[in-house]
Amino acid sequence: MCDFCSRHGRGNRWYLNPENFSEKLLEDPKRVKTLEKVAGWGIEYYIDFTSRVTDLVDWPVIGKAVKALVNRLAPNEHGGQVVSLEDALQLLSYARDFVLLPCACRKLVGHREDMVCLNFGPVKELQRRFFPEGTMEELSLEEARKVLLECDERGHFHQVLYAKVPFPICICNCDARYCTSLKQRLANGVEVAILKGHEVCAADPDICRFCSEPLCLSRCRFGALNYDPEAGRVHVDPSRCFGCGLCRSACFRGALSLVPRDEVPAAAGLW
Amino acid sequence: MAYKGSFRIKIKGCESESCGFRCQDVCPRGVFLAVPRHRDRSQHAARPRYRIVPRFRELCDGCRECVRACPRGGIRVST
Numbered sequence: 001m002c003d004f005c006s007r008h009g010r011g012n013r014w015y016l017n018p019e020n021f022s023e024k025l026l027e028d029p030k031r032v033k034t035l036e037k038v039a040g041w042g043i044e045y046y047i048d049f050t051s052r053v054t055d056l057v058d059w060p061v062i063g064k065a066v067k068a069l070v071n072r073l074a075p076n077e078h079g080g081q082v083v084s085l086e087d088a089l090q091l092l093s094y095a096r097d098f099v100l101l102p103c104a105c106r107k108l109v110g111h112r113e114d115m116v117c118l119n120f121g122p123v124k125e126l127q128r129r130f131f132p133e134g135t136m137e138e139l140s141l142e143e144a145r146k147v148l149l150e151c152d153e154r155g156h157f158h159q160v161l162y163a164k165v166p167f168p169i170c171i172c173n174c175d176a177r178y179c180t181s182l183k184q185r186l187a188n189g190v191e192v193a194i195l196k197g198h199e200v201c202a203a204d205p206d207i208c209r210f211c212s213e214p215l216c217l218s219r220c221r222f223g224a225l226n227y228d229p230e231a232g233r234v235h236v237d238p239s240r241c242f243g244c245g246l247c248r249s250a251c252f253r254g255a256l257s258l259v260p261r262d263e264v265p266a267a268a269g270l271w
Numbered sequence: 272m273a274y275k276g277s278f279r280i281k282i283k284g285c286e287s288e289s290c291g292f293r294c295q296d297v298c299p300r301g302v303f304l305a306v307p308r309h310r311d312r313s314q315h316a317a318r319p320r321y322r323i324v325p326r327f328r329e330l331c332d333g334c335r336e337c338v339r340a341c342p343r344g345g346i347r348v349s350t
Contacts, residue, residue: 041312048306051326058329108321109301111292131316177301187329 001262002195002271004081008166013198016087020166021094026122031164034077038163039126043104046078047180050193057188067189074192080161080172080181082197084245084258088148088158088171095120095168098139099127100147109178116156116173118147123169148173155219157244159194176221191271197243199258200267201225201236208255209233216247216256238267278333280325281347287323294323294337294346300330303337 004014014020025031038046056066083091092098099119106112115137119127127136139147148158151173159181161170176182184193201224210232217225217234224240225247227233234256248256261267280302287305295303305321325331337346 042307042315044307044315045312048304051304055326108305109295109303111295111305177299180304183301183327183330187327 002081002198004075004165004195005198013087014166015081015083015091015160015162015168016094017166018094020168021121025167028164030076031167035122035126035163035169038078039123039130042130044108047104047108050078051180051184054184054188054190054193057190070190071192074190075162075165078161078163079165079192079194080159081195082242082244083158083160083171084197084199084243085148085152085158086245087198088160089145091160091168091171092120092141092144092148097121097124098141098144099124100137100139100144101127102135103172103174103178105172105174105180106178109180112178116147116151117170118144118173119170120144121167121169152246152249155221155246157221157242157246195271196241196261196267197245198261199243199245200238200241200261200264201243201245201247201256202238202259202264203234203236204255204257205233207253208251211253215250215252219246219250221246238264239270241267277350278328278331279347279349280328280331280337281349282323282325282345283347284343284345285323286343287321290342292321292323293340293342297336297340299334299336300327300332302327302331 008014008020010017054070057063097120100115101117101119102113102115103117106114127134156173156175159172159174160168161172163169181194184190212232214227214234217227222240222242224237226235228235245258302325303323304326306324307315308320308322309315333348335348338348
């Protein structure tokens with residue numbers, strides 16, 4: 001169980017605790033300030049600002065202090081955690097007011113206008129207030145589920161984003177090439193920008209064998225799968241796995257599954 | 272886990288709008304970030320303009336695709 005769950009999960013995962021979706025959490029002035037900062041500045045300016053700060057992590061003298069500070073302050077701001085498709089679908093049943101927005105990371109890194117950022121809760125009102133002419137598509141619960149399933153099929157991993165822990169506001173369907181949160185983690189070691197999921201992938205050695213077409217490899221966004229051509233088998237590196245579960249759907253034999261992170265010694269405690 | 276590339280990326284004379292952000296298109300690691308040129312958000316909303324910065328240069332694997340793609344020859348990748 002991650003730190004967020006032990007503090008806000010009540011025995012469950014923090015993003016599956018219905019209490020964390022309550023509007024009462026919007027009475028916290030710090031949370032409102034964070035939401036207004038992200039929405040009011042514009043997400044493009046926010047990404048520019050946060051990536052500029054995490055860039056300082058490499059500076060020789062102040063780098064370590066900046067990294068510690070960012071990892072400590074980020075839970076009070078905006079960050080996320082990778083979730084499996086099952087968790088993402090369950091999470092939707094606690095949320096309301098679904099809106100689909102274009103992903104800002106894709107726009108800034110790849111100049112693409114992909115409608116994959118599934119927001120809920122206060123985001124609809126904030127978007128209307130700060131960007132009345134911006135692109136926004138309102139969705140029902142069923143339509144939101146359909147978006148998640150389509151994105152999963154296309155190979156986008158799911159990430160639940162919060163505005164000051166533990167208030168989920170969005171599920172972004174990301175890709176490793178575009179996701180700026182993931183890149184802040186990979187490039188600058190800011191782990192809290194995107195935490196790993198609660199599960200890791202495991203390959204059943206009895207089923208995963210003599211495979212000449214390991215399609216699962218192309219679905220892994222984190223370099224956690226290695227193919228052994230002699231045995232025709234895929235090996236999972238649990239320390240690299242983020243637990244998105246995308247690889248499972250590519251295996252026509254059903255050899256890949258998600259197991260709780262805490263049960264795998266190589267991945268336990270690696271958030 | 273953090274990647275630490277050893278490449279320096281310099282951009283000079285970038286006219287990102289005119290070339291259609293070709294360096295971003297070709298970069299396999301998503302090293303380049305387009306950031307708003309205007310400091311004022313209302314100006315940006317009226318006419319969004321961006322400049323390209325190699326914000327995630329630690330992820331660069333030195334393939335030099337961006338150097339070949341830049342029509343102005345404005346990108347330099349060195350060790």
